Amino acid sequence: MKIFDTHTHLNDEAFAGQTQQYIDNAKELDVDEMAIIGSNEAFNIEAIRLAQNYQPLHAVIGWHPEFAKEYNEEQLVNQIKLPEVVGIGEIGLDYHWEEDPEPKIQQKVLIQQLDVAQQYNMPVSIHCRDAFDDMYQILKNHDMSKSGIIMHSFNGDVEWLNKFLDLGLWISYSGVVSFKNAPEVHESAKNTPLDRLLVETDAPYLTPEPYRGRPNQPAYTRYVVDAIAKYKGITPNEVAEHTFNNAHQVYNL
Numbered sequence: 379m380k381i382f383d384t385h386t387h388l389n390d391e392a393f394a395g396q397t398q399q400y401i402d403n404a405k406e407l408d409v410d411e412m413a414i415i416g417s418n419e420a421f422n423i424e425a426i427r428l429a430q431n432y433q434p435l436h437a438v439i440g441w442h443p444e445f446a447k448e449y450n451e452e453q454l455v456n457q458i459k460l461p462e463v464v465g466i467g468e469i470g471l472d473y474h475w476e477e478d479p480e481p482k483i484q485q486k487v488l489i490q491q492l493d494v495a496q497q498y499n500m501p502v503s504i505h506c507r508d509a510f511d512d513m514y515q516i517l518k519n520h521d522m523s524k525s526g527i528i529m530h531s532f533n534g535d536v537e538w539l540n541k542f543l544d545l546g547l548w549i550s551y552s553g554v555v556s557f558k559n560a561p562e563v564h565e566s567a568k569n570t571p572l573d574r575l576l577v578e579t580d581a582p583y584l585t586p587e588p589y590r591g592r593p594n595q596p597a598y599t600r601y602v603v604d605a606i607a608k609y610k611g612i613t614p615n616e617v618a619e620h621t622f623n624n625a626h627q628v629y630n631l
């Protein structure tokens with residue numbers, strides 16, 4: 379079995395100096411490849427450094443909505459030309475924490491990065507929290523059919539799933555799909571077609587069962603695969619194979 383963690387933060391301080399150890403842990407659970415996701419200048423630089431130094435890692439760089447005010451388009455355009463950079467992210471909208479920076483600024487910086495992605499045919503990894511309505515409108519107005527959009531850690535219900543599938547999105551599930559108290563997400567996973575499905579950890583956040591409450595790591599993508607297999611009524615092997623191939627397709631590997 380081969381598993382691709384499409385969204386993880388080995389560039390986070392939680393993993394500092396232990397990159398090879400976490401790659402080895404992942405390999406033991408058949409997690410063979412990962413996309414390291416940036417969110418501001420420092421995390422982007424570290425994602426690129428890791429991808430340049432460790433073979434199974436790729437870099438995805440961008441400005442998370444929390445860091446929207448620091449957005450540097452010139453830097454983004456220069457860095458996405460590096461061979462290790464396979465996408466732009468995580469970018470998006472997050473209205474959860476007191477709406478700071480304000481939604482107007484978040485939206486502007488999201489749209490600027492979508493424009494870059496469109497121009498350079500790069501896929502994007504979307505972070506969307508408490509903002510499905512605005513996100514849907516923005517994505518609807520962007521033709522990203524040539525580049526690809528990943529909805530990272532999708533936690534919506536089947537109605538939102540279908541709306542985003544209609545826009546051609548890839549749907550990526552994190553450990554949340556393994557939580558017992560997330561019946562809507564179980565239902566969405568069950569209804570996500572195998573050819574639009576992706577898996578991720580978002581480590582060090584969102585640790586799946588059976589390790590919920592402890593620090594997360596890329597190896598645990600395996601438990602996300604297991605949970606989805608359970609809800610879809612298929613084998614973990616099938617989930618791994620489709621999501622691995624889908625990850626290669628969306629990141630152009």
Ligand SMILES: [Zn+2]
Binds near residue numbers: 387468580
């Ligand atoms: Zn993330």
